[in-house]
Amino acid sequence: MLLSAQNISKAFGSFLAVRGADLAVAEGEIIGLIGPNGAGKSTFFNCLAGDTVPTTGRVLFDGIDVTRASAEAHARAGIGRTFQVPATFEDMTVLENVMVGAFLRHHHRGAARETALRIVEMTGLTRQSAQRARSLGTPGRKRLEIARVLATGPRLMLLDEALAGLTPTELQQAIALVRRIHELGITLVIVEHIMEVIMTLAQRVLVFNQGHVIAHGKPREVVANEAVIEAYLGRGHRRRRREAS
Amino acid sequence: MKWSLPALAALLLFYPFILTGPFYWDIGVAFLLAAISASAWNIVGGYAGQVSVGHSMFFGVGAYTPLLFYHLWGLPPVAGVPAGMLVSLALAVAIGMPTFRLQGHYFSMATIAVAELIRIFVGTWDLVGAAIGLQGPAVGRAWWDLTFRSELPYYYIFLAVLAVVLYTTFEVERSRFGYYLRAIKAGERAARSLGVPVRATKLKALMLSAVFTSVAGSLYSIKTGFIDPESGFGILVSVQMVIVAALGGAATLFGPLIGALLLVPLQTATNTWFGGGGSGLTYILYGGIIVLLARFEPGGMHEWWQHVAPRLMRRSHAA
Ligand SMILES: Nc1ncnc2c1ncn2[C@@H]1O[C@H](COP(=O)(O)OP(=O)(O)OP(=O)(O)O)[C@@H](O)[C@H]1O
Numbered sequence: 001m002l003l004s005a006q007n008i009s010k011a012f013g014s015f016l017a018v019r020g021a022d023l024a025v026a027e028g029e030i031i032g033l034i035g036p037n038g039a040g041k042s043t044f045f046n047c048l049a050g051d052t053v054p055t056t057g058r059v060l061f062d063g064i065d066v067t068r069a070s071a072e073a074h075a076r077a078g079i080g081r082t083f084q085v086p087a088t089f090e091d092m093t094v095l096e097n098v099m100v101g102a103f104l105r106h107h108h109r110g111a112a113r114e115t116a117l118r119i120v121e122m123t124g125l126t127r128q129s130a131q132r133a134r135s136l137g138t139p140g141r142k143r144l145e146i147a148r149v150l151a152t153g154p155r156l157m158l159l160d161e162a163l164a165g166l167t168p169t170e171l172q173q174a175i176a177l178v179r180r181i182h183e184l185g186i187t188l189v190i191v192e193h194i195m196e197v198i199m200t201l202a203q204r205v206l207v208f209n210q211g212h213v214i215a216h217g218k219p220r221e222v223v224a225n226e227a228v229i230e231a232y233l234g235r236g237h238r239r240r241r242r243e244a245s
Numbered sequence: 246m247k248w249s250l251p252a253l254a255a256l257l258l259f260y261p262f263i264l265t266g267p268f269y270w271d272i273g274v275a276f277l278l279a280a281i282s283a284s285a286w287n288i289v290g291g292y293a294g295q296v297s298v299g300h301s302m303f304f305g306v307g308a309y310t311p312l313l314f315y316h317l318w319g320l321p322p323v324a325g326v327p328a329g330m331l332v333s334l335a336l337a338v339a340i341g342m343p344t345f346r347l348q349g350h351y352f353s354m355a356t357i358a359v360a361e362l363i364r365i366f367v368g369t370w371d372l373v374g375a376a377i378g379l380q381g382p383a384v385g386r387a388w389w390d391l392t393f394r395s396e397l398p399y400y401y402i403f404l405a406v407l408a409v410v411l412y413t414t415f416e417v418e419r420s421r422f423g424y425y426l427r428a429i430k431a432g433e434r435a436a437r438s439l440g441v442p443v444r445a446t447k448l449k450a451l452m453l454s455a456v457f458t459s460v461a462g463s464l465y466s467i468k469t470g471f472i473d474p475e476s477g478f479g480i481l482v483s484v485q486m487v488i489v490a491a492l493g494g495a496a497t498l499f500g501p502l503i504g505a506l507l508l509v510p511l512q513t514a515t516n517t518w519f520g521g522g523g524s525g526l527t528y529i530l531y532g533g534i535i536v537l538l539a540r541f542e543p544g545g546m547h548e549w550w551q552h553v554a555p556r557l558m559r560r561s562h563a564a
Pocket residue numbers: 012017035036037038039040041042043044084
């Protein structure tokens with residue numbers, strides 16, 4: 001297993017945002033993580049990325065315990081993540097944003113720049129590369145987040161709703177981009193509300209509700225699962241989803 | 246824009262011959278000192294966005310050590326400069342380790358508090374002259390005491406130091422370290438997620454900044470031959486660095502230079518018009534600048550120019 005998270009819980013005061021969640025990811029997989037708002041998906045990601053230390057449980061990456069390691073150490077080990085609310089460096093240009101990521105594996109500016117240019121091209125940001133990040137819209141910023149993480153040379157990428165809020169054309173491009181990233185040999189865990197993304201990309205799906213995994217399996221099995229529909233999706237769910245995004 | 250750097254260098258080099266006489270040379274030296282201090286502050290306060298309002302602690306250490314070396318052992322003041330740098334470095338580590346856990350305003354307030362504590366402590370410490378302060382050699386024993394009657398030699402010594410500080414900043418800007426500083430300023434959490442060692446990078450910036458600020462303090466005390474708690478560790482010393490950098494444009498290479506170019510003549514003018522001496526006036530001037538910057542142009546004159554310059558160009562082309 002590339003990543004193995006066991007019995008992860010995260011408490012905020014007396015409230016348990018994640019309660020005993022497990023996840024095992026094999027190298028080369030694309031795993032989808034779905035669940036209603038507030039199910040604890042982002043919090044779970046934060047535990048996996050070293051952004052926060054889980055209250056219970058442990059995280060093994062490539063066999064090494066990284067539960068208490070810093071976010072920087074996670075990045076160095078090869079776990080990259082994007083933020084649900086884009087956290088791009090607004091006053092820096094697109095290229096500079098990507099270079100910050102590239103500097104993780106390259107100490108010299110020339111080498112970092114070269115890697116960054118390649119990734120900017122791959123992610124379709126070449127035209128905007130000299131613009132400040134603040135000038136991009138949300139879709140552009142999300143793409144920039146992916147580019148930045150990609151530049152750190154990760155083995156595992158955690159994408160938190162990186163494909164939300166896109167037009168149908170942009171969505172197709174983004175799906176193609178995720179495919180290309182996967183072809184580079186990078187393992188992916190993606191949180192997404194858009195079922196189309198999950199159905200086309202994910203090999204396995206985990207359904208989160210109230211902080212734990214209530215179902216998992218192949219995409220088709222999961223969406224057809226009566227228990228999931230009843231207990232989690234509920235009636236009118238799809239309508240709420242659409243309104244939210 | 247290609248000619249602007251050589252033009253600036255030439256202007257600074259020949260300034261004492263363009264505007265001659267002690268009055269203008271004095272302003273020139275004050276300008277250089279303000280530019281050096283603000284450029285030093287800019288590394289951590291501008292690029293890394295860690296707004297220290299207690300940089301007088303490093304300035305004061307740098308200012309006291311040379312005169313202390315003279316006072317205690319009769320050594321030439323310059324001999325104390327490296328010692329001042331070392332103490333400032335140690336102080337930077339001691340201050341940075343705990344305070345960099347704090348975010349935003351809390352960091353600023355912590356630095357003010359530490360600088361004030363040091364000022365009060367130095368004011369009661371007999372070894373360093375307590376409230377009276379320290380004096381350098383009244384008459385130079387040899388050239389290495391650096392007590393010149395004319396302002397001119399100081400002008401060129403200060404100019405050389407400014408060149409070193411600016412060149413270092415230029416190199417920092419282009420390096421991984423510089424990119425990391427800007428990333429930290431833009432968002433620590435995101436920076437961390439990309440593998441930026443946030444606390445170590447901030448600490449490195451503070452150390453570099455402290456060393457340069459210390460040298461600025463040393464230049465000041467060697468030139469004036471006198472230092473007391475207020476002129477070394479006083480809050481106005483710290484605030485001036487912040488204002489000069491912010492006025493010109495923090496986190497830019499030449500921002501502190503532009504800021505000093507505006508502030509120092511303004512300060513001299515207000516002092517001569519209103520009889521000088523009253524530091525109350527300085528407070529009012531600084532306060533006014535802070536309000537104006539916060540209201541109209543938080544990016545300083547550099548940012549303002551970026552907006553204005555293209556329009557001016559267009560107009561001149563059209564005409
Ligand atoms: N720092 C925090 N302090 C307190 N409560 C928090 C904190 N972060 C998240 N929560 C709570 O934890 C729960 C899970 O939030 P989380 O953001 O992980 O959900 P999510 O599944 O990502 O939802 P969404 O689909 O809306 O992104 C929510 O009820 C949220 O309010």
